[in-house]
Amino acid sequence: MNPPAKDPAPPFAMTGGLVRRDGREVLAGIDLRVGAGDVLAVLGPNGAGKSTLVKALLGLVPLAGGRTEIYGVPPARFRDWNRIGYVPQRLPAGGGVPATVREVVASGRVARRSRRRPAPFTDRAADRAAVERALRTVGLTDRARDSAHLLSGGQQQRMLIARALAGEPDVFVLDEPTAGVDARSQAALASTLHELTTAGRTVVLVAHGLGPMEPLITRTIELDHGRIVRETALDTLERPA
Amino acid sequence: MSEMLQYDFMRVALVMAVLIGLTAPAVGTFIVQRRLSLLGDGIGHIALTGIGLGLLTGTSPVLGALVVSVLGAVAIEVLRARSRSGGDVALALLFYGGLAGGVILTNANGGGSATLQSYLFGSISSVTVSDLYVVAGLAATVLAIITLFGRELFLLCLDEEVARAAGLPVRFLSVLIAATAAVTVVISMRAIGLLLVSALMVVPVAAAQQLTRGFWGTMLTAMGIGVLSAVSGLAGSFEYDLPPGPSIVLLALAAFVAAVTGGSVVRRRRARAALDGVAAGPGVEARVDAEAEVLG
Ligand SMILES: Nc1ncnc2c1ncn2[C@@H]1O[C@H](COP(=O)(O)OP(=O)(O)O)[C@@H](O)[C@H]1O
Ligand SMILES: [Mg+2]
Numbered sequence: 001m002n003p004p005a006k007d008p009a010p011p012f013a014m015t016g017g018l019v020r021r022d023g024r025e026v027l028a029g030i031d032l033r034v035g036a037g038d039v040l041a042v043l044g045p046n047g048a049g050k051s052t053l054v055k056a057l058l059g060l061v062p063l064a065g066g067r068t069e070i071y072g073v074p075p076a077r078f079r080d081w082n083r084i085g086y087v088p089q090r091l092p093a094g095g096g097v098p099a100t101v102r103e104v105v106a107s108g109r110v111a112r113r114s115r116r117r118p119a120p121f122t123d124r125a126a127d128r129a130a131v132e133r134a135l136r137t138v139g140l141t142d143r144a145r146d147s148a149h150l151l152s153g154g155q156q157q158r159m160l161i162a163r164a165l166a167g168e169p170d171v172f173v174l175d176e177p178t179a180g181v182d183a184r185s186q187a188a189l190a191s192t193l194h195e196l197t198t199a200g201r202t203v204v205l206v207a208h209g210l211g212p213m214e215p216l217i218t219r220t221i222e223l224d225h226g227r228i229v230r231e232t233a234l235d236t237l238e239r240p241a
Numbered sequence: 242m243s244e245m246l247q248y249d250f251m252r253v254a255l256v257m258a259v260l261i262g263l264t265a266p267a268v269g270t271f272i273v274q275r276r277l278s279l280l281g282d283g284i285g286h287i288a289l290t291g292i293g294l295g296l297l298t299g300t301s302p303v304l305g306a307l308v309v310s311v312l313g314a315v316a317i318e319v320l321r322a323r324s325r326s327g328g329d330v331a332l333a334l335l336f337y338g339g340l341a342g343g344v345i346l347t348n349a350n351g352g353g354s355a356t357l358q359s360y361l362f363g364s365i366s367s368v369t370v371s372d373l374y375v376v377a378g379l380a381a382t383v384l385a386i387i388t389l390f391g392r393e394l395f396l397l398c399l400d401e402e403v404a405r406a407a408g409l410p411v412r413f414l415s416v417l418i419a420a421t422a423a424v425t426v427v428i429s430m431r432a433i434g435l436l437l438v439s440a441l442m443v444v445p446v447a448a449a450q451q452l453t454r455g456f457w458g459t460m461l462t463a464m465g466i467g468v469l470s471a472v473s474g475l476a477g478s479f480e481y482d483l484p485p486g487p488s489i490v491l492l493a494l495a496a497f498v499a500a501v502t503g504g505s506v507v508r509r510r511r512a513r514a515a516l517d518g519v520a521a522g523p524g525v526e527a528r529v530d531a532e533a534e535v536l537g
Contacts, residue, residue, distance in 0.1 A: 055402070058405075058406050059405075060402050060405055060406060078408075079408065080408075081406065081407050081408025082407075082408070084406060086402075086403055086406035086407075088400060088402060088403055091399075091400065092399070092400050094274045094275070094276070094398065094399065095273045095274045095275060095276045095277075095278070095398075096273070096274075096450060097270055097273055097274040097398075097446065097450055097456055097459050098450055098453060098454050098455060098456065098459060099395075099399060099455060099456040100454055100455035100456070100458075102455075103395070103455050103456050103457070104399065107392065107395060107396040107399060107403075108407075110392055110393060110396050110404075110407050110409065111407035111408050111409075145454065145455075146454060147454040147455070163403075167407070173406075
């Protein structure tokens with residue numbers, strides 16, 4: 001993977017972010033800038049607004065006030081979604097139609113597709129190679145043909161990370177990737193993240209605690225009741241310029 | 242079988258049954274995963290108004306059904322996206338309005354209860370070659386949409402937020418699924434009837450997912466079950482002089498029961514094979530370790 005091209009605009013910039021849900025302020029007064037190559041941990045107790053914040057950064061939740069930009073463009077007008085890899089907190093149950101692990105991971109390639117080249121005419125070989133690589137990275141190659149909904153919580157987490165990896169984005173947004181994951185898998189995830197960050201990728205990570213990922217983190221913010229209550233910049237790791 | 246093939250209308254009807262058996266479960270796979278199993282049902286109600294309008298204006302009932310049910314499907318999707326709670330009641334109003342309006346309009350046009358019955362529960366003897374051309378064209382459109390947009394539609398059905406974060410036009414794709422379902426209702430209404438069309442979208446999928454592990458595997462299996470039940474249901478209805486729609490649906494339900502039974506056998510065997518594999522292999526702990534090794 002080549003380091004991403006230098007961009008003048010940062011991956012995420014939010015000013016005065018305000019989100020209301022059912023008339024209640026779930027996020028308020030959020031000023032946050034995530035620069036290229038940052039590894040930002042979003043911390044805070046349950047219900048603090050961490051998931052809402054990352055969704056607002058991605059434009060998945062509308063702002064009731066303030067503004068937010070992805071690479072300098074408001075989410076509604078942003079087009080380069082292949083640069084973003086979003087790992088949600090869990091796989092929705094849906095209506096019960098099964099999907100194999102490989103199908104789920106391969107769906108991460110969708111944003112890579114050109115609008116002018118519909119499904120039957122895309123580069124199948126590149127897709128397959130990226131999917132195999134992602135499966136191998138998270139250690140799910142031998143589960144590829146199994147039903148995704150039958151995996152354990154930790155395995156599902158790894159599958160969702162593999163889906164984002166398969167899209168080969170510049171920015172990873174992970175919502176509690178370590179929730180319900182045993183210590184070994186957490187260490188494995190940390191090493192995957194380490195590879196990404198040394199390749200210059202940007203990471204926004206929601207977590208309760210940092211655990212084995214601590215050495216990778218360059219910045220943390222802590223949310224409580226929808227506000228940023230603490231910010232730290234940790235320069236514990238040599239970052240590539 | 243050979244006897245019924247002597248009749249032109251039966252040959253036409255059998256080709257139609259194959260087309261219905263392919264398209265309804267294919268669209269149904271997306272519908273079921275989106276938890277919209279009753280969408281086809283609602284569209285079927287609305288389509289009856291379209292048939293009434295078609296009869297009223299002297300144009301074709303099929304065209305009327307097509308226009309009204311696609312518009313209705315789009316309206317349903319917009320209502321669903323707009324409001325979570327109010328949407329439910331709005332949908333009910335649309336459904337009952339469509340059904341009541343359709344019955345009144347059909348009656349007003351001198352269409353007696355026989356006409357109504359044939360649209361509600363299907364009637365194969367009235368099918369003409371030109372009907373078949375229309376159905377074939379619509380079925381080709383539906384299958385082309387699924388081939389072209391299948392990967393996008395799959396991600397949408399899997400996780401709508403991830404689909405949006407991948408830059409997919411989620412609104413457009415949702416409307417596309419609903420409109421495709423509406424076209425499928427029109428494809429199927431002649432043979433199966435408006436009140437039962439959605440059964441052929443849902444039941445083969447429910448049967449297939451007992452046996453499969455993947456999305457596309459489920460879709461293909463469901464299409465196989467759909468074709469089998471449509472063709473044999475039609476043949477049975479000819480043989481025993483039964484209405485085709487209910488015969489087809491009952492056969493699909495029989496396939497579902499068989500799949501539930503067969504599926505539990507398959508799962509038990511798979512579980513035993515997995516246990517045997519572990520017993521012969523390095524044991525669970527060691528396997529987990531090996532996996533973590535790969536990860537690290
Ligand atoms: N879709 C929603 N509708 C209404 N309230 C919501 C919704 N999503 C989240 N909330 C509320 O917003 C607050 C923050 O939720 P969330 O961002 O999920 O917190 P966290 O991820 O930090 O646990 C919670 O009080 C939650 O109840
Ligand atoms: Mg959360």
